[in-house]
Amino acid sequence: MxxxxxxxxxxxxxxxxxxxxxxxxxxxxxxxxxxxxxxxxxxxxxxxxxxxxxxxxxxxxxxxxxxxxxxxxxxxxxxxxxxxxxxxxxxxxxxxxxxxxxxxTAQDVLRKTDEELKLLYENGLDMVYLGAESGDDEILKAVKKDMTADEMAEAGQKLKKSGILCSVTFISGLGGKEMIEAHAMKSALLTNRMQPAYASFLTLQIVEGTPMYEDLRSGRFQRITTEECVKEMQTYLSHVDSEGTVFRMNHASNCFRLAGTLNVDIPAMQKVLSEVESGERYARRMGEIEVL
Ligand code: SF4
Missing domain, CATH: 3.30.750 (Transcription Regulator spoIIAA)
Known part of the structure; x- marks a missing residue:
């Protein structure tokens, strides 16, 4: 190999x-x-x-x-x-x-015709992991994703039409302190437009050698706290509407865990967030996921 x-x-x-x-x-x-x-x-x-x-x-x-x-x-x-x-x-x-x-990427999907995607599905391509990162265009531009939420939504819909499952990933904290609400709400709205098979949130890890590391060091970017991460997810869950999507926030980077199926498990996941907020449930402090 x-x-x-x-x-x-x-x-x-x-x-x-x-x-x-x-x-x-x-x-x-x-x-x-x-x-x-x-x-x-x-x-x-x-x-x-x-x-x-x-x-x-x-x-x-x-x-x-x-x-x-x-x-x-x-x-x-x-x-x-x-x-x-x-x-x-x-x-x-x-x-x-x-x-x-x-x-x-969304561009990879959009570059292919419906017929090509269908052929890939028929020949065994079952699922594409698409990193949307955020549903907010301002954030997508700031992190140089070079894609818009409209393009991501179109890519998700195109995959769905072909039969290929879509697993979409967002990044908690990607908008920093200034964009918590917009990031959460627009990511929920993008999920609603895509209706993916799977949706998940990683938590932002800022790694030395990246432009974001320099932004953090210079104060141009400010990381959110664990409490703000809870608020972000509360906003996401109160706006998301994607029946049957399997939702996961259980990656090693996450400071607390959420798992369920949308929309039926939204109340249970909101309850977990309330418990994290009140301290009844353990959450890793954001500071413990230090800059690598
Ligand atoms: S997140 Fe990394 S791997 Fe994904 S498109 Fe951007 S540069 Fe490429």
Whole structure:
């Protein structure tokens, strides 16, 4: 298996075979992200990718592989024909695989036609992890996401139409102290427009070497507190309306945990927030998740 550099994957892909279809992230400008700063983006040669799939298929672990995650940062950026070759190789060599997923940006989705997305779905692409980060355009511009909430909503709707599930991620605290309300409310409204299969919140981690780290050091950006994080989630949950979406805030970065299905579990999750607010339930202090 020819892996290059550090590999990142969503928590739910912990047991998946990771196939590195691309190296790095084609976007690579988000001010908070250091994941692929050291990698120059490129698409790997198809024969190299297929050689990795063959190696896994003929290994002694082959029978345990039932999920495949296509890395790195946005494997969906690959031309559709090449993605189809990979999906067909997975199907042919690892027929027991039940789920193939990848990261993708809204632009990657919008660049593909409805027919292309449908073909990817029919050939085994089950889900795309889409990092929306926020539903607020001002925040998206400030963090150089280079996408609007309208584009994210359109991408989510397009995926849904094709049959490919969408798992959308937001980042708690991304608007800093000044944009708590707007970030929470607009992220809820974006969720409502996307109606994704999954929605989750990570908590902002500010890492040395990123532009956001410099903003924090200079005082241009101020981190929110745990209490403000609770308020942010209270606002999100009071505006979100996405029946059946599985909601998770249980990543290692989060200072408290929330999990449920929208909309039915909103009251239970609001109760958890009240308990965190009153101190009845443990929450890690934001200061404990120090600048790395
Ligand atoms: S957050 Fe996602 S799109 Fe932005 S640079 Fe990091 S991997 Fe790329």
């Amino acid at each position: 020819q892996y290059e550099g550090t590999l990142y994957r969503p928590p739910s892909e912990a047991r998946s075979l990771i196939i590195q279809a691309t190296i790095g992230c084609a976007h690579n400008t988000c001010t908070f992200c250091n994941m692929y700063l050291g990698k120059k983006f490129r698409i790997r040669k198809t024969e190299e990718i297929i050689a990795d799939i063959e190696e896994a298929a003929f290994s002694r672990y082959a029978s345990y592989i039932d999920r495949v995650f296509l890395a790195d940062g946005d494997a969906l950026v690959m031309p559709t024909e090449r993605l189809l070759e990979i999906l067909r190789a997975v199907k042919g060599l690892l027929p027991q695989v039940k789920r193939v997923t990848s990261y993708g």
